[in-house]
Amino acid sequence: MxxxxxxxxxxxxxxxxxxxxxxxxxxxxxxxxxxxxxxxxxxxxxxxxxxxxxxxxxxxxxxxxxxxxxxxxxxxxxxxxxxxxxxxxxxxxxxxxxxxxxxxVPDYSRLKKLPMPSGFSYHIKEGNETHDLYEIPGFENAIQYDKSHPRPDVIAVYAMYDDEIVAMAGASADCNLMWQIGIDVLPRFRNRGLATSLVSNLAIMIMERGILPYYGTASSNISSQSVAYRSGFIPTWMCSYKNIFDGKAPYDNDIKIIF
Known part of the structure; x- marks a missing residue:
């Protein structure tokens, strides 16, 4: 229901x-x-x-x-x-x-379906239908490219220009309570409003199913943070990304600072 x-x-x-x-x-x-x-x-x-x-x-x-x-x-x-x-x-x-x-997570007072930019066609795939998109590279932030992934793709909303997919927002079922949204736009089609429109519309589709959508980005990724804000999301929590205890920290063997 x-x-x-x-x-x-x-x-x-x-x-x-x-x-x-x-x-x-x-x-x-x-x-x-x-x-x-x-x-x-x-x-x-x-x-x-x-x-x-x-x-x-x-x-x-x-x-x-x-x-x-x-x-x-x-x-x-x-x-x-x-x-x-x-x-x-x-x-x-x-x-x-x-x-x-x-x-x-969505800012309930601001989240709304944003109009899709003109000049593109828009499509939705759900469940196993999302596997059809795995043949198309370049959207690694939006879909998993793995049919057996523990956080499976559940919905993908994408924009096409002529016969080419140029932007895609996907949702992965990270758990029963929350699905995560990822977005990719091909470089030459950025700054046209595609990302914010796709993310906001996908978020509402997820909430209509009784699931909370959420969106994650690195603290240094200002462009991605801007997409989140314009799409009607608000920062809600922050966490550490990784630790160094497994010896795989970047620069561990590269930087030796001597004073």
Whole structure:
């Protein structure tokens, strides 16, 4: 049964995010609205977002107040004394993490279907139909290109110019509560409003199914952040991207600073 989009509001959206992050990080939803730092041992809980995890695992997240640090027990024992008296800003520049991801959810007061730019045709594929698009390279942010992916593609909305697909927004079923949106536009068709229109329309399609859409981008990717904002999304949480404990941090073997 299709769920009306009106069942969503700001309070419900934030509640869903807290519930999902609590599953992912093995903490309580309330941990994200209190002050201070919460340390919790990581577990592969049922219902988590099906991302690959580094081993050893450490992830740090905030929704703006508290900071939740989730990690394997041996890592927590080492990093807790280093972090427990630090500010939020200091924690997120700790030398053992690198990269930050900002996640967005719909701003209920601004989200609306934006008109599609003229001169293009628009198409939708759902479920297994999205596999037809795997033959077309260049849209790695929008679709998985993997029929057996643990976060399967569920919807793709794309724009065509003549006989060519030039822009695509896709949704992956990361978990039961939330589907993630990714967007790609071919370089010569950018700055025409395709990204914001596709993302906003896809977001509403997802919410009409009773699922919360979300959008993630690197903290340095200003263009992607602009798309999120123009599409009716608002930044809601930030988390560390990776840690260095597996020895795969960029520049680890390249930079030797000598004073």
């Amino acid at each position: 299709e769920v009306e989009i009106m069942e969503f509001n700001k309070s419900k959206i934030l509640e869903i995010v807290r519930r999902q992050l609590a599953i992912d990080m093995n903490c309580n939803p309330e941990d994200f609205i209190n002050e201070g730092i919460v340390f919790c041992e990581a577990k592969l809980n049922q219902g988590r977002r099906m991302f690959d995890r580094q081993s050893p695992f450490l992830e740090i997240a905030t929704m703006g107040k508290s900071i939740v640090v989730s990690g394997d027990s041996e890592i927590l024992a080492k990093v807790k004394p280093l972090l427990e008296n630090k500010t939020r800003e200091d924690i997120f520049v700790a030398p053992f993490i690198f990269g930050h991801t900002i996640y967005y």
